[in-house]
Amino acid sequence: MGNVLVVVEELQGQLRSASLPAITFGKNMAETVGGQLALLVIGNSVAKAAEEASKLGATQVITVEDGKLEHYLAETYAPIVAKIAQEKQAQVVVASATAQGKDLLPRVAAILDCSLISEVTGIKGPNQFERPMMAGNMIATVEVSTPTVVVTVRQTAFPPAVASGEAAPISKTDPGPIETRGAEFLSVSAQKSERPDLTEAKVVVSGGRGMREGKNFEELAKLADLLGGAMGASRAACDAGMVPNDLQVGQTGKVVAPELYVAVAISGAIQHLAGMKSSKVIVAINKDPEAPIFQVADYGVVTTWEKAVPELLTEVQKLKSAQR
Amino acid sequence: VKILVPAKRVPDPEQKVKFKGTTLDQSAVNWQLNQFDEYAVETALRLTENASAGGARDGEVVVVSIGPKDVQQQLRATLAMGADRAILVEGADELLDAEVVARTLSKLVEREKPDLVLMGKLAADSESNEVGQRLAGSLGWPQATFACSIEVVDAGKALKVGREVDAGVELKKVPFPAVVTVDLRIVGPQAVKNGKTAPDHAYSEGARYASLKGIMAAKKKPIEEVTLAALGVSAGQHLKVIAAQAPPARKAGIKVGSIQELIEKLHNEAKVL
Numbered sequence: 167m168g169n170v171l172v173v174v175e176e177l178q179g180q181l182r183s184a185s186l187p188a189i190t191f192g193k194n195m196a197e198t199v200g201g202q203l204a205l206l207v208i209g210n211s212v213a214k215a216a217e218e219a220s221k222l223g224a225t226q227v228i229t230v231e232d233g234k235l236e237h238y239l240a241e242t243y244a245p246i247v248a249k250i251a252q253e254k255q256a257q258v259v260v261a262s263a264t265a266q267g268k269d270l271l272p273r274v275a276a277i278l279d280c281s282l283i284s285e286v287t288g289i290k291g292p293n294q295f296e297r298p299m300m301a302g303n304m305i306a307t308v309e310v311s312t313p314t315v316v317v318t319v320r321q322t323a324f325p326p327a328v329a330s331g332e333a334a335p336i337s338k339t340d341p342g343p344i345e346t347r348g349a350e351f352l353s354v355s356a357q358k359s360e361r362p363d364l365t366e367a368k369v370v371v372s373g374g375r376g377m378r379e380g381k382n383f384e385e386l387a388k389l390a391d392l393l394g395g396a397m398g399a400s401r402a403a404c405d406a407g408m409v410p411n412d413l414q415v416g417q418t419g420k421v422v423a424p425e426l427y428v429a430v431a432i433s434g435a436i437q438h439l440a441g442m443k444s445s446k447v448i449v450a451i452n453k454d455p456e457a458p459i460f461q462v463a464d465y466g467v468v469t470t471w472e473k474a475v476p477e478l479l480t481e482v483q484k485l486k487s488a489q490r
Numbered sequence: 491v492k493i494l495v496p497a498k499r500v501p502d503p504e505q506k507v508k509f510k511g512t513t514l515d516q517s518a519v520n521w522q523l524n525q526f527d528e529y530a531v532e533t534a535l536r537l538t539e540n541a542s543a544g545g546a547r548d549g550e551v552v553v554v555s556i557g558p559k560d561v562q563q564q565l566r567a568t569l570a571m572g573a574d575r576a577i578l579v580e581g582a583d584e585l586l587d588a589e590v591v592a593r594t595l596s597k598l599v600e601r602e603k604p605d606l607v608l609m610g611k612l613a614a615d616s617e618s619n620e621v622g623q624r625l626a627g628s629l630g631w632p633q634a635t636f637a638c639s640i641e642v643v644d645a646g647k648a649l650k651v652g653r654e655v656d657a658g659v660e661l662k663k664v665p666f667p668a669v670v671t672v673d674l675r676i677v678g679p680q681a682v683k684n685g686k687t688a689p690d691h692a693y694s695e696g697a698r699y700a701s702l703k704g705i706m707a708a709k710k711k712p713i714e715e716v717t718l719a720a721l722g723v724s725a726g727q728h729l730k731v732i733a734a735q736a737p738p739a740r741k742a743g744i745k746v747g748s749i750q751e752l753i754e755k756l757h758n759e760a761k762v763l
Contacts, residue, residue: 276627
């Protein structure tokens with residue numbers, strides 16, 4: 167019988183919400199293969215994150231703690247995940263397709279000598295999965311024939327796991343030898359934002375090259391804040407230095423699927439569309455009526471952002487006051 | 491340094507994807523070098539030249555592709571850009587998955603003994619974002635994925651790599667030999683610092699075009715052909731695409747005349763406000 171092991175991420179002592187969809191996938195998968203669900207948290211001090219994880223419906227939570235594991239390194243984490251996967255007889259090893267998940271899990275698959283399936287969006291059976299390919303222009307059903315399989319989960323395709331039932335037991339496991347292979351974590355530039363995380367926000371307001379300069383994004387930020395949403399951007403806007411790269415939505419950058427996606431002054435290159443096409447409702451505002459973004463938009467307005475954004479602020483404000 | 495650059499051909503991402511039943515229709519596909527891999531070739535060239543001394547070469551760039559014989563065309567293009575030689579490992583697509591590709595590369599690494607394997611972070615068709623990490627894992631080498639900057643440090647013994655992660659940019663140091671996968675920003679004007687080219691040198695954005703001289707020179711550069719069997723790799727997919735289809739089409743949208751009307755629709759019709 168096979169079990170399911172989900173690697174969950176910890177950030178500054180908290181369970182990272184980006185891992186919650188992987189837990190949902192893990193639960194569904196455990197039902198599909200008829201096994202148990204274990205969650206694994208690795209780091210320096212993960213007690214709090216483990217406690218949060220224990221409430222999410224798994225059979226057990228495993229923690230691995232060591233000072234040398236404070237900063238994530240694929241080199242040190244991958245052998246630990248592989249070791250625990252073997253100990254727990256995991257048939258499926260899972261993580262969300264975050265930057266860490268995408269860096270770590272293929273290395274785990276290499277150690278376990280099994281197949282990896284990236285960015286899974288659906289479960290078709292114990293060894294069949296659905297995933298997008300070709301910048302989202304093809305949905306493939308893939309079949310895997312190795313006894314163990316490693317999976318990264320597209321976060322937007324599964325709802326976040328929520329607290330349910332009794333807390334699962336937490337057990338601490340030895341990391342085994344920690345070998346960095348000479349790799350060294352130096353630093354990370356973390357832009358702290360008060361806004362919700364791009365990949366988790368219900369509303370995303372994105373700007374493109376047509377915004378022309380960074381300070382114009384402040385207008386979009388007002389709209390994002392009014393809608394309680396996150397800010398995004400096209401690659402062109404990031405490359406032009408208008409906003410930091412971590413706001414980028416697209417094939418390079420983040421994949422988002424909010425309830426409402428507002429694309430302002432974005433022409434709609436395929437690479438951008440691949441990152442937002444699954445949004446529930448898409449609004450495009452562009453002065454060029456031929457812009458490709460209008461082909462995926464539910465509602466389009468042909469106008470300049472200079473005219474549209476202030477009006478949007480006023481109209482949304484009006485609607486909010488009326489709702490109160 | 492000696493750099494091995496694995497490169498893959500992919501269908502032109504700008505072309506409309508066509509289906510034949512539940513398979514991809516490849517009959518009218520324009521094949522081209524995966525852009526991420528093309529950028530890896532550019533990066534490898536930047537790492538092995540002194541751009542402030544007329545591009546004097548210092549090091550070797552070997553490009554390898556695994557696929558049908560036609561891949562010669564893409565390999566020749568990388569030689570025209572400036573790569574020194576190429577290896578074509580013949581293998582039909584239906585024999586290959588990421589595991590087979592990583593095992594093949596691992597055999598080539600044993601043979602070629604590069605200091606660095608440099609490749610795109612993903613192939614634009616399969617988008618599995620996997621081979622570099624797998625290769626590093628099976629070789630027991632350090633890895634730096636999603637690179638947007640690379641600097642040669644420690645007297646040419648290690649790389650300081652800027653990695654695009656969820657929070658921003660992470661800096662990670664990896665000693666040689668290592669596997670590095672690149673993201674699109676790696677071809678920015680100052681993304682690569684090799685310790686020889688003047689640190690303030692600014693490259694033109696993107697991958698270089700082949701010069702006429704480069705194209706002529708490429709005709710004389712060797713493309714070695716080997717088979718999977720000769721490398722001792724048993725091919726066969728453990729991961730198969732058994733069906734493919736277009737994503738559900740989005741309902742055709744409408745253009746509205748004013749922001750007021752937009753808000754009204756979002757509130758009453760789409761019910762997202």
